[in-house]
Amino acid sequence: xxxxxxxxxxxxxxxxxxxxxxxxxxxxxxxxxxxxxxxxxxxxxxxxxxxxxxxxxxxxxxxxxxxxxxxxxxxxxxxxxxxxxxxxxxxxxxxxxxxxxxxxxxxxxxxxxxxxxxxxxxxxxxxxxxxxxxxxxxxxxxxxxxxxxxxxxxxxxxxxxxxxxxxxxxxxxxxxxxxxxxxxxxxxxxxxxxxxxxxxxxxxxxxxxxxxxxxxxxxxxxxxxxxxxxxxxxxxxxxxxxxxxxxxxxxxxxxxxxxxxxxxxxxx
Amino acid sequence: xxxxxxxxxxxxxxxxxxxxxxxxxxxxxxxxxxxxxxxxxxxxxxxxxxxxxxxxxxxxxxxxxxxxxxxxxxxxxxxxxxxxxxxxxxxxxxxxxxxxxxxxxxxxxxxxxxxxxxxxxxxxxxxxxxxxxxxxxxxxxxxxxxxxxxxxxxxxxxxxxxxxxxxxxxxxxxxxxxxxxxxxxxxxxxxxxxxxxxxxxxxxxxxxxxxxxxxxxxxxxxxxxxxxxxxxxxxxxxxxxxxxxxxxxxxxxxxxxxxxxxxxxxxxxxxxxxxxxxxxxxxxxxxxxxxxxxxxx
Numbered sequence: 328x329x330x331x332x333x334x335x336x337x338x339x340x341x342x343x344x345x346x347x348x349x350x351x352x353x354x355x356x357x358x359x360x361x362x363x364x365x366x367x368x369x370x371x372x373x374x375x376x377x378x379x380x381x382x383x384x385x386x387x388x389x390x391x392x393x394x395x396x397x398x399x400x401x402x403x404x405x406x407x408x409x410x411x412x413x414x415x416x417x418x419x420x421x422x423x424x425x426x427x428x429x430x431x432x433x434x435x436x437x438x439x440x441x442x443x444x445x446x447x448x449x450x451x452x453x454x455x456x457x458x459x460x461x462x463x464x465x466x467x468x469x470x471x472x473x474x475x476x477x478x479x480x481x482x483x484x485x486x487x488x489x490x491x492x493x494x495x496x497x498x499x500x501x502x503x504x505x506x507x508x509x510x511x512x513x514x515x516x517x518x519x520x521x522x523x524x525x526x527x528x529x530x531x532x533x534x535x536x537x538x539x540x541x542x543x544x545x546x547x548x549x550x551x552x553x554x555x556x557x558x559x560x561x562x563x564x565x566x567x568x569x570x571x572x573x574x575x576x577x578x579x580x581x582x583x584x585x586x587x588x589x590x591x592x593x594x595x
Numbered sequence: 596x597x598x599x600x601x602x603x604x605x606x607x608x609x610x611x612x613x614x615x616x617x618x619x620x621x622x623x624x625x626x627x628x629x630x631x632x633x634x635x636x637x638x639x640x641x642x643x644x645x646x647x648x649x650x651x652x653x654x655x656x657x658x659x660x661x662x663x664x665x666x667x668x669x670x671x672x673x674x675x676x677x678x679x680x681x682x683x684x685x686x687x688x689x690x691x692x693x694x695x696x697x698x699x700x701x702x703x704x705x706x707x708x709x710x711x712x713x714x715x716x717x718x719x720x721x722x723x724x725x726x727x728x729x730x731x732x733x734x735x736x737x738x739x740x741x742x743x744x745x746x747x748x749x750x751x752x753x754x755x756x757x758x759x760x761x762x763x764x765x766x767x768x769x770x771x772x773x774x775x776x777x778x779x780x781x782x783x784x785x786x787x788x789x790x791x792x793x794x795x796x797x798x799x800x801x802x803x804x805x806x807x808x809x810x811x812x813x814x815x816x817x818x819x820x821x822x823x824x825x826x827x828x829x830x831x832x833x834x835x836x837x838x839x840x841x842x843x844x845x846x847x848x849x850x851x852x853x854x855x856x857x858x859x860x861x862x863x864x865x866x867x868x869x870x871x872x873x874x875x876x877x878x879x880x881x882x883x884x885x886x887x888x889x890x891x892x
Binding site: 332336339340341343344345346347348350351353354357365366367368410411413414416417418420421422423426429433436437438439440441442443444445446447448449450451466467468469470472475499500501504525528529531532535536546547548550551553554559561564565568571572575576578579583586587 | 609610612613614615616617619620621623624627628629630631632634635638686690693694696699704705707708709710711712713714715716717718719720722723724725726727729731732733736737740767771775778779799824827828830831834835848849852853856857863866867869870871873874877878881
């Protein structure tokens with residue numbers, strides 16, 4: 328690279344990086360300042376974190392919403408990974424014409440917009456008394472074509488010799504999956520875990536539809552509620568946004584590397 | 596069916612365990628996607644409130660094209676689609692090809708920084724952008740302090756600026772996500788062919804359009820379909836950034852469908868018909884993109 332091109336590359340990447348980080352930096356700054364100072368455009372951390380926290384806890388049941396969000400997201404991640412990895416493995420390792428056909432039908436489900444299934448699902452779940460429940464939250468999203476495809480793709484790189492050898496040793500098909508496939512595909516599981524946890528934590532439309540009871544509300548619902556008044560307390564609002572963001576950011580930093588590896592496997 | 600004492604042949608046994616592996620997932624998708632989709636189709640030909648539903652033929656489908664708000668929502672979704680998706684995908688491609696340079700330093704930092712917005716929830720970033728562009732928000736404060744404005748401009752209160760902010764926010768949230776897909780795609784391309792092109796005297800511009808873009812074609816197709824699909828289903832941003840306003844200038848189809856089903860007097864039949872238009876649009880656009888992307892087949 329010539330020197331001029333280098334300067335352009337670094338400048339461009341730096342500006343984009345800065346723009347990407349800035350709103351998140353501002354969120355943290357705002358959470359530690361008084362609402363008036365946030366409006367005045369302060370760019371430095373303030374001393375109001377504890378006051379904002381007190382105001383937030385006094386007006387909203389944050390602990391309850393955090394607990395709910397964790398409960399729903401963890402339940403969904405565990406079940407979704409188990410069911411979709413079993414399916415992805417099954418579709419690839421035992422593939423034949425019948426199963427390939429089922430797979431292409433499943434892929435069609437990717438095209439179904441949520442708006443088109445939302446109303447019948449709501450009617451169905453209210454009849455089955457699943458409104459305001461964990462099962463109601465997770466059922467429509469446990470099995471996703473994307474995750475099945477991700478695991479099918481990773482099963483493609485799983486050596487058939489291992490499976491044959493394990494069969495000789497007398498392991499049954501499920502034991503082979505559990506003892507051989509599961510431990511070797513850590514990065515795929517990590518990628519799937521990141522995606523699923525984030526999707527579950529961040530989902531908004533479906534919980535808004537079925538969680539009519541404030542006791543069952545999620546963190547994103549709580550944040551959205553805070554913006555509904557006429558006067559916005561920016562310090563308190565941004566603190567709630569911080570709480571809503573920390574879990575996904577932590578997961579992202581912990582699993583960033585495996586996430587990229589897992590996606591690489593899927594794009595291949 | 597074989598009797599209890601008859602042993603299953605090995606291949607038949609494996610075939611059956613294959614089905615056992617995939618059945619739970621397949622049943623869930625059938626029950627949670629295809630069955631409700633079918634129910635929505637039936638619902639879309641009915642009208643009425645609650646349990647009092649009557650057949651209405653194509654009434655709902657005719658009605659939506661005469662519904663000014665829905666037509667506005669449809670138009671809004673297409674404005675977002677036409678401006679946001681191409682800008683974002685080109686930006687993501689440029690960033691990915693810059694980051695795919697072996698001599699580049701601080702690569703890890705740039706990649707993490709640009710991907711970071713994806714870790715924020717949709718509601719969170721919508722609220723952050725809403726606060727930044729509020730009349731008493733940071734952007735106005737900066738514009739006033741630098742003398743560019745004398746009083747705060749109501750960015751979210753004017754149709755054009757509100758739409759631009761939604762587009763900007765979407766680009767901010769999703770560029771890094773698409774970049775990761777391109778970076779992964781680029782890693783599967785031998786780096787040596789880039790070196791060879793450089794030795795042959797190809798300009799970076801030529802390398803980008805003549806090599807990177809064609810080699811990444813399958814990944815570009817994937818991201819184009821995913822973001823088109825996502826844009827046609829926008830909900831969180833419309834609700835939390837602008838609340839559909841001013842005067843429905845930013846409302847999306849999903850937002851209007853939600854209002855029609857759960858906010859106003861529920862009209863499930865009409866809402867289902869509108870949701871079927873989204874379904875048809877998603878399918879048609881994905882089909883067209885696959886046709887355009889698969890020229891060689």
